Amino acid sequence: MENTEIIYGLKPADVPFAALDEVIKEAYGQEEKETGVYSRRLHMSADDLEAELGPEAVFFTAMRDGEVVGTLTLRFQTLTCWYHQGPAARLSLIAVRPACQGQHIASTLMRAAHQYASDHGCQVMILGTQMNNKRAQRVYEHLGYLKVRPYRFDGLNVEYALWTNGCPIGAFKRKTQYALRRVRLWTKK
């Protein structure tokens, strides 16, 4: 992490989208090559990304020697699902240049996003990843994220949640709900 500067809470107008797009393409490209699973992000242009994220998105970038080496995006939304009703901060586009991975850049960006959400009165973080993206899952689970929901979106995905002030749901309920939804997903045509 030496020489790595984390830039907090950028609004779309201040984001270097072309640089971000480059990091995302490198990172997701490596993932697609390794897992063979199609990544929609990889095939979006910088303009598509900007349009999809909308004006409310908040960006976090990790810079090293003046270059973007890591990125993530945060959006606030209101959830009404079995594990939470109320405001939550959704993280997406978590990507670190392959040459810089394993140096705690993603975890540092994510901790900065947790702090930002908490400063804005939101203690529930959520994110989704493909079921076979074991590398990303390891990072999220190291940070304390819990599996809450399987879902389909360009293949099988898993939603994770983190309660930064302590999870209100018991492990038994969480595991049972996750397992039930997984069975339903497998049996649904």
Ligand SMILES: CC(C)(COP(=O)(O)OP(=O)(O)OC[C@H]1O[C@@H](n2cnc3c(N)ncnc32)[C@H](O)[C@@H]1OP(=O)(O)O)[C@@H](O)C(=O)NCCC(=O)NCCS
């Ligand atoms: C997933 C990703 C963002 C992780 O970024 P990162 O900066 O390498 O993650 P970190 O260094 O913060 O990892 C945290 C932990 O995971 C471990 N880890 C990360 N990459 C690893 C690897 N390739 N092999 C083994 N362990 C790894 C780290 O050692 C660290 O463990 P520790 O806390 O015990 O030391 C990055 O691999 C990436 O960009 N992947 C491609 C895009 C992608 O899949 N994004 C997520 C989509 S939801």
